Structures are given as structure tokens and as C-alpha cells.
Amino acid sequence: MLKGKCSVVTGASRGIGRAIAKRLAKAGSNIVLNYRSSEKEASELKSELEDMNVEVLVYKCDIQNINEVSEMLKAAKEKFGKIDIMVNNAGITKDTLLLRMKQEDFDSVIDVNLKGVFNCLKEITPIMVRQKGGKIINLSSVIGLIGNAGQVNYAASKAGVIGMTKSLAKEVGSRGITVNAVAPGFIQTDMTNDLNDKYKDEIKKNIPLRRLGEAEDVANLVAFLASEESSYITGQVINVDGGMVM
Ligand code: NAP
Secondary structure, three states, X not given: OOOXXXXXXXXXXXXXXXXXXXXXXXXXXXXXXXXXXXXXXXXXXXXXXXXXXXXXEEEEOOOOOHHHHHHHHHHHHHHHOOOOEEEEOOOOOOOOOHHHOOHHHHHHHHHHHHHXXXXXXXXXXXXXXXXXXXXXXXXXXXXXHHOOOOOHHHHHHHHHHHHHHHHXXXXXXXXXXXXXXXXXXXXXXXXXXXXXXXXHHHHHXXXXXXXXXXXXXXXXXXXXXXXXXXXXXXXXXXXXXXXXXO
């Protein structure tokens, strides 16, 4: 389905990004596997993906730095000749109630989750405009839609991603580029590992499907949005949350 394509996945060393890279590789896409610090995990994933008969470029880069993002995309173009799919997945949390939230807790989450995605959009868009096509998929969160106590910074960043997604979709639709956002609910990754069991049980009561999501649940939607089967879908926010928000 994606044979011969080139997909860049940010934050692919762990969690949802890792599952997305594997799912896109399973569909035949070559992968640019971005990470910031988890070198061992990134190199293990590279071997796994190569066993699936795709080519892989592992690239360490902090998406907060637009020059590093630019260099990464340049390296991707040099290796694969084009970039068909850009998945802006990398993200962080620094949860605490607003009364206790420090300026730096707010700034760091905005810098990675919002400015980092902006940096990637800023650098990938001219490439896709020149190519006359491409698929951009941004990871938002249901928290960006409904808010959550202890996540003022995170909710602001993820709501911002939705605004950027819709605005860019309007700007580049005529150039053959689709831009969509995926809004996961609670997915089992390192990001949610720290939540205690009591809190997880409370969350499950509000999820009609009565379970937390798996990274693969999100990856399956991303693969669809990356494929030609989604060619008439743009500017949308699609939840993968077991029905938690409807
Ligand atoms: P995770 O397990 O904590 O993994 C985060 C990934 O992002 C890691 O690969 C990390 O790389 C990378 N990363 C962090 N900061 C980076 C930076 N500045 N530059 C480049 N890479 C960076 O998180 P996850 O749960 O898979 O979440 C993935 C995305 O889904 C995030 O955008 C998150 O907000 C969103 N999401 C998650 C959930 C959930 O329940 N898990 C729900 C809704 C939305 P290194 O390890 O190499 O540093």
C-alpha cells in the first residue's frame, strides 16, 4: 500500500511513534526514524524495520531546533529523493495543577509540542509543495479538545496543534497536500505508565470500550491517513479513544 514511499516519523524511538514506524514499514514505506535521546531503542527499531525489507534512516534531532529539523529533512531527501509522509508525533508532558505550574513547565511543553510541530511543518511544507503532494499527520490529543486538570500546558499545546492542522490544511489543499490530526485518548506508553492503577480504573469507567488504548490502535489510523485511501480527507481531527470523547 505504501511501497516505495518515504515517511518521516518524529519521536519514533518509543511508544506511539515506534508503533507508527512499524505500521508504516509493514505497509512497505521506507522510514526516517527520528529520536532525541533514546539511541539504543532507535537502533533496535532500525534492525526490526530492516527485517521488514524497508530502508531506514535513523536521525537524532531535537524538534525544538528548526535548523536540526531542516538538516534531518535534507538528509531524508538525499537518501530517499522525496518525502511523501510526515508524522509529527514527538511530544512530552509536564503535568501539575496550574497553581503549582512553573513558567518552565509551561514553556518546555509548548516548545516541544507546539513550536516543535511548527518547526516540522515549516520545513516539510515547501518540500511537499515542490513535490505537488504529500500527507501530513499531526499527533494531538483528546485533552486538546476537552482539557484536563493538571494539564493546562499540555492541553494548550495540543489544542494549538489542532488549530495549526486546520489552518495549514486550508493553505495547502490546492497543492495536493492533506493535513490531519489524530487525537488519542489514554494509550499505554511510557507517557501514561506513571498514572497509578486507581486513576487508570477511574479513566476506564469513562471509556465505553472499557480499556486503555494500545499504540497500535493509533498507528492503524495513521497508516490509513498516510495512504491514498484517505485522499479526500483533510483538516480533520480524528479521535482514537475507545469512545471516551463523543
Ligand atoms: P512517549 O512514549 O513518551 O514517547 C515520546 C517520544 O517523543 C520519544 O520517542 C521521544 O524521543 C520523543 N521526543 C520527545 N521530545 C522530543 C524532541 N524534542 N525532539 C525529538 N523527539 C522527541 O510518548 P507517547 O505516549 O508515545 O506519545 C506520542 C505522541 O502522542 C505525543 O505527541 C503525545 O502527546 C501524543 N499522545 C499520547 C497519548 C498517550 O496516552 N500516550 C495520548 C494522547 C496523545 P526520545 O526517547 O529519544 O527522547
